Amino acid sequence: MKTAPATHPRPVTPADTATAIRTEGLRKVYRRGQDGLVALECLDLTVSQGEFFGLLGTNGAGKSTTIGMLTTLVTPTAGNAWVAGHEVSADPVGVKSRIGVVSQANTLDRALTVLDNLAFRGRYFGMSAPAARRRALELLEQLALADKASAKTHQLSGGQARRVMIGRALMHLPEVLFLDEPTAGVDPQAREDLWQIIGSLHEGGQTxxxxxxxxxxxxxxxQRLAVIDHGRLRPRGQRIRTGDPVRAAARLSGGADGSQRRVS
Structure with missing residues (x-):
């Protein structure tokens, strides 16, 4: 596997003191049976403006549930969350207007061209047709997809489709960009390409x-990581542990040496 992208995460500076995301006691219980399934328990976290923040965890740990609540797609059972200055439960429309979301699933419209997928998103957020087209073309150029503007989305590779989804999420200049497992299921070269693109977005100041x-x-x-395990944030510095450390290492880091790696 190739190394990390050339664009290196920039450090958090005093200028990045404004808060982009804050949660207090965020909890989600899915009612299955008498007791229910606790997907997330008492989540407290803060993300600064301009920060690149990571939620790390195995499948089913609660990462997607967290993203779902922060993007208004999942209703919290308890607790509060604020995104870009708007309370998620009280002002979901305000939150949606200030965020971009790239989900795990391919949600592109197969009946539309690549360009139209982006332009229609711009129109949804109130852009004029000419402005939406200009913005879409700029993003396709930035994402190295200008030659795919007239292609239908089902003609794209997995990595290309992910790049289109990123472009669509950026159409309305969101304050916060959420990426839910953006490289899952793509080949190693496409994964590296996505790393380069995502890294360059952050270099430009994107949260x-x-x-x-x-x-x-x-x-x-x-720049900063939070580890979620069985719906709970792990204490800072706690080691990643599972019942089978060799399989855990292979799943989490692409290796098979069984070593444990510390995150913060």
């Missing part, structure tokens, strides 16, 4: 929240 179960990806891109 990014990334979920991943790849430890090398989190370390390469993120």
């Amino acid at each position: 990014v929240v990334l979920t991943t179960h790849y430890l090398d990806e989190a370390e390469a891109l993120c």
